[in-house]
Amino acid sequence: MTRHHPDSLSLMEYSAGNLSEPHALCIRLHLDKCPHCRSRVDTLDSLGAVMMEEQPKVSVSESMFDDILARISAEPELEPVKPSLPKVGVLEKLLGEDLNSLPWKRQLGDVSVLDISEKFPDQKEQVVLQKLAAGGKAPAHTHRGEETTIVLQGAFADQKGVFNQWDFVVLTDQDEHKPVAVGCEDCITLSVLSAPVKLTGTFTRLLNPFLR
Amino acid sequence: MTTLEQKPAKAEGRKDPWSQLLDKVGKHQDREAYHALFEHFGPQIKYYAMANGLASHAEELVQEVFVSIWRRSCLYDWRKAAASTWIFTIARNQRIDMLRKMQRTSAEMQVETEDLWQIPGENENEPVTSLHRLMSERRIRDSLKHLPEEQITVIAKVYMENKSHQMVADELDIPLGTVKSRVRLALNKLKVILQDQNV
Numbered sequence A: 001m002t003r004h005h006p007d008s009l010s011l012m013e014y015s016a017g018n019l020s021e022p023h024a025l026c027i028r029l030h031l032d033k034c035p036h037c038r039s040r041v042d043t044l045d046s047l048g049a050v051m052m053e054e055q056p057k058v059s060v061s062e063s064m065f066d067d068i069l070a071r072i073s074a075e076p077e078l079e080p081v082k083p084s085l086p087k088v089g090v091l092e093k094l095l096g097e098d099l100n101s102l103p104w105k106r107q108l109g110d111v112s113v114l115d116i117s118e119k120f121p122d123q124k125e126q127v128v129l130q131k132l133a134a135g136g137k138a139p140a141h142t143h144r145g146e147e148t149t150i151v152l153q154g155a156f157a158d159q160k161g162v163f164n165q166w167d168f169v170v171l172t173d174q175d176e177h178k179p180v181a182v183g184c185e186d187c188i189t190l191s192v193l194s195a196p197v198k199l200t201g202t203f204t205r206l207l208n209p210f211l212r
Numbered sequence B: 001m002t003t004l005e006q007k008p009a010k011a012e013g014r015k016d017p018w019s020q021l022l023d024k025v026g027k028h029q030d031r032e033a034y035h036a037l038f039e040h041f042g043p044q045i046k047y048y049a050m051a052n053g054l055a056s057h058a059e060e061l062v063q064e065v066f067v068s069i070w071r072r073s074c075l076y077d078w079r080k081a082a083a084s085t086w087i088f089t090i091a092r093n094q095r096i097d098m099l100r101k102m103q104r105t106s107a108e109m110q111v112e113t114e115d116l117w118q119i120p121g122e123n124e125n126e127p128v129t130s131l132h133r134l135m136s137e138r139r140i141r142d143s144l145k146h147l148p149e150e151q152i153t154v155i156a157k158v159y160m161e162n163k164s165h166q167m168v169a170d171e172l173d174i175p176l177g178t179v180k181s182r183v184r185l186a187l188n189k190l191k192v193i194l195q196d197q198n199v
Helices: A008-016 A021-033 A035-054 A064-074 A090-095 B002-006 B008-014 B017-028 B031-051 B055-075 B083-103 B130-145 B149-160 B165-172 B176-189 B194-198
Strands: A105-108 A111-115 A126-132 A141-143 A147-153 A155-158 A161-163 A168-171 A180-182 A187-193 A197-199
Touching (some): A008 A021, A008 A035, A008 B149, A008 B176, A021 A035, A021 A147, A021 A168, A035 B083, A064 B031, A155 A187, B017 B031, B017 B083, B031 B083, B149 B165, B149 B176, B165 B176
Antiparallel strands (some): A111 A126, A126 A187
């Protein structure tokens, strides 16, 4: 059961369809595992429906319904969609089945990273997978701008608490933290960075995977 | 399913007219019901497209949304979402999809729009909670009447004009913090935030 949830404002931007693709991915991954937030998003989707209903209406052209009927009748292959079981999750689609066997790049000590920004070619943000070896520590760092993170495997702890699988956390330049992987699994997270991470420890240049 | 068969009268009573129509489209490919939905939601979706900067593609979006409604209607379960909520999310997804296709520079999209934006009630493991769903939509409609204009304006810009909280702040020339607090106040009254506290 996840303990750390996206805030209502982020869920609202998700429901309105205003988030960038990488941010929407983080929310979606959380929603898939969190009935509580799914129910919040359902309520927000209803808010969207009511807003749409309250707005002015613009009449559509006379012939449009016939055009639509022609389309749904003319395409015989237009079978109704069936729920595809079992559904391939978006994570698996993006990264394959085994997160542990990705081409990780070892940074230093316990930290490995993999930049997957190229999977979102038209997006501005940097999208990075980070792996902290079981029991390992990451160097202390703050964040420039905002970093949205979701835990994909294992768990990490910092001064704010323990973050388990599918937990959701947003860090800003106000948050300096020093995460430690807890439990017996490597901790893998997906992070969306609006600006690069800034190291506060001694190895600044050397360690920072996000500085050019 | 069983609930519906055991207590047909009571179940029918909970279904709003649009959900009943959408149900008919899904179960029987009922074109009359489909037409009634088109008459009601078509003009709303056309405005939605225009407000979202898709003025020259507004009718195209309405068409795409209705073709999508037809295709997906067999997945619709009125006990899991009201028709208007379900149709709003289809319109939102088609709008995102259209913009993605127009803006895309690379050949292939690795992630489909629907991998990112969910349609309510399509999660297989979701328990059936019809009463909760329908009450929530009714409650929102009632609470919205009592919200101050400035809160409704902000919410309308977020939902209808595809504007982030930051963009709304820039446009209204007010601090981002003010936009966020207006949204929080509104969501509080709409009981979205209240649910945060039950975590």
